[in-house]
Amino acid sequence: MPLEPIKPANSSAPQSSQPELIEPLCAIFRRTLKAEGLKYTPERAQILDTIIEFDALFEADQLLDTLKQQGHSVSKATVYRTLKLLESAGIIQHVLFDREQAHYQLAIGQTGNTLLIDVDSGQVITTEIPELIELRNKICAAHGLKAQAHKLQIFVSSK
Amino acid sequence: MPLEPIKPANSSAPQSSQPELIEPLCAIFRRTLKAEGLKYTPERAQILDTIIEFDALFEADQLLDTLKQQGHSVSKATVYRTLKLLESAGIIQHVLFDREQAHYQLAIGQTGNTLLIDVDSGQVITTEIPELIELRNKICAAHGLKAQAHKLQIFVSSK
DNA sequence: CTTGGTGCAAACATTTTGCAGCACA
DNA sequence: TGTGCTGCAAAATGTTTGCACCAAG
Numbered sequence: 001m002p003l004e005p006i007k008p009a010n011s012s013a014p015q016s017s018q019p020e021l022i023e024p025l026c027a028i029f030r031r032t033l034k035a036e037g038l039k040y041t042p043e044r045a046q047i048l049d050t051i052i053e054f055d056a057l058f059e060a061d062q063l064l065d066t067l068k069q070q071g072h073s074v075s076k077a078t079v080y081r082t083l084k085l086l087e088s089a090g091i092i093q094h095v096l097f098d099r100e101q102a103h104y105q106l107a108i109g110q111t112g113n114t115l116l117i118d119v120d121s122g123q124v125i126t127t128e129i130p131e132l133i134e135l136r137n138k139i140c141a142a143h144g145l146k147a148q149a150h151k152l153q154i155f156v157s158s159k
Numbered sequence: 160m161p162l163e164p165i166k167p168a169n170s171s172a173p174q175s176s177q178p179e180l181i182e183p184l185c186a187i188f189r190r191t192l193k194a195e196g197l198k199y200t201p202e203r204a205q206i207l208d209t210i211i212e213f214d215a216l217f218e219a220d221q222l223l224d225t226l227k228q229q230g231h232s233v234s235k236a237t238v239y240r241t242l243k244l245l246e247s248a249g250i251i252q253h254v255l256f257d258r259e260q261a262h263y264q265l266a267i268g269q270t271g272n273t274l275l276i277d278v279d280s281g282q283v284i285t286t287e288i289p290e291l292i293e294l295r296n297k298i299c300a301a302h303g304l305k306a307q308a309h310k311l312q313i314f315v316s317s318k
Numbered sequence: 319c320t321t322g323g324t325g326c327a328a329a330c331a332t333t334t335t336g337c338a339g340c341a342c343a
Numbered sequence: 344t345g346t347g348c349t350g351c352a353a354a355a356t357g358t359t360t361g362c363a364c365c366a367a368g
Contacts, residue, residue, distance in 0.1 A: 039342085041348065060332080075350045080333060116302060129298050132291075136313050139288050143275060145315040152311045154295050156304040198367080200323065219357080234325045239358060261357080323366080330359065340349075 025052060025091055025106070032089040046072050047082045048091070057095060057103045057124060095151065114152040121158075184211060184250055184265075191248040205231050206241045207250070216254060216262045216283060254310070273311040280317075 029048055030040040050066055051058065060079055067074045083104065086092045093107035095115065105113075105126070114132070116125040132152065140147040188207055189199040209225055210217065219238055226233045242263065245251045252266035254274065264272075264285070273291070275284040291311065299306040 037347085039347065041341095043349075073350090076332095077334080077351080078349060081348090114298070116299065116304060118304070119307060125302065127298065127302070129294060131294060135288060135290060135294070136311075139273070139286065140275065140313060140315050143284065143286070143315075145275060145277070145317055148278060148314045148316055150311060150313045152295075152309060154299060154309045155307045156299050156302075157307055158304055196322085198322065200366095202324075232325090236326080236359080237324060240323090319368105321366105321368090324364085326362090328359105328361080330357100332356085332358105334353100334355070336353080337351090338349105341347090343344100343346090 029086065029089055029091055032091075033085070038085070043072075043074050043078050044082050044085070046074065047079060048086065051086070051092065051104075051106065057105050057126070059103055113150075114154065116154050116156050119155050119157055188245065188248055188250055192244070197244070202231075202233050202237050203241050203244070205233065206238060207245065210245070210251060210263075210265065216264050216285075218262055272309075273313065275313050275315050278314050278316055 026040075026045060026048055029044070033040050033044070046067065047063065050063060050070070054063075054066075060076075060083060063083075064074070064076055064079050067079070083092065087094065087104075090107060092104045093113075095103045095105050095113065114127050114129050116127060118124070129152065132150065136147045136150050184207060185204065188203070192199050192203075205226065206222065209222060209229070213222075213225075219235075219242060222242075223233070223235055223238050226238070242251065246253065246263070249266055251263045252272075254262045254264050254272065273286045273288050275286060277283070288311070291309065295306045295309050
């Protein structure tokens with residue numbers, strides 16, 4: 001079942017409180033790979049580029065199709081292997097909700113993420129709730145734990 | 160085909176697995192099945208009973224093993240089919256996190272749910288953040304939507 | 319009879335892995 | 344030359360489905 005992500009109406013870019021040097025994603029990827037003795041191959045570069053162009057949630061399947069459509073012959077195996085590498089590098093993140101497939105999205109600069117999932121249409125809106133950070137830290141502290149990240153899914157209806 | 164989700168008006172404490180909870184859930188299940196012209200079979204009853212005894216997150220696999228261990232011969236197919244029925248009836252809910260398998264838990268009168276997932280040990284603590292309801296409603300209203308439910312996963316570390 | 323339920327095994331969908339050849343330092 | 348990367352196909356995993364038979368109304 002195809003997913004139809006729609007972009008947030010008011011996309012307030014999540015800015016880190018601490019001004020940080022903005023490094024291109026491909027640079028981060030290349031650096032991370034190098035640190036592991038791995039290579040920044042054309043296939044991997046192409047996969048990352050395609051993901052960046054998606055600018056939204058995506059599935060492995062969809063990524064593979066788009067790559068093929070663009071004339072890049074990349075195998076399923078390579079796509080899956082690269083997704084894992086990108087996840088390890090912190091460039092993308094798993095975003096699961098109640099669908100059969102794993103969904104991903106870019107994860108850079110995000111401390112958390114909120115998805116509004118329309119239960120009727122299946123549409124997904126990504127957004128942020130700044131207050132949530134404080135809230136989650138509070139609840140974690142109450143358990144003697146430290147929060148590192150969070151994911152919030154809100155099931156909504158337009159009716 | 161999907162059953163009408165029934166929200167148990169039962170506002171009992173989230174502290175679960177008291178024996179008295181068994182009866183209401185059975186009743187809810189039986190009623191929901193009946194409304195669809197389906198039957199409350201021994202297998203279905205047994206599956207629900209076993210789930211109630213779990214008192215925590217569980218997987219289909221684990222459920223099947225426990226049933227077999229208890230001497231009840233229930234097939235994999237029946238377990239999966241019954242899980243779907245229970246989910247449609249609003250008795251259990253999908254609780255996904257970054258694992259391969261679907262995880263479930265009882266959904267007794269819960270409007271939302273928060274999981275604290277220990278990234279080191281993999282341990283999961285379920286909890287509730289009451290303030291979250293208000294927060295989620297606010298953010299949804301800002302998008303012209305109505306929140307129906309939510310799931311929050313917080314990735315924590317004990318270090 | 320008719321409807322629905324079950325177990326079994328096969329089918330499925332997604333993801334992973336083994337392997338042989340290839341590319342580049 | 345070695346190490347990693349690739350595509351392909353097979354395997355693995357979790358879940359679903361087709362089918363024949365059974366049970367209850």
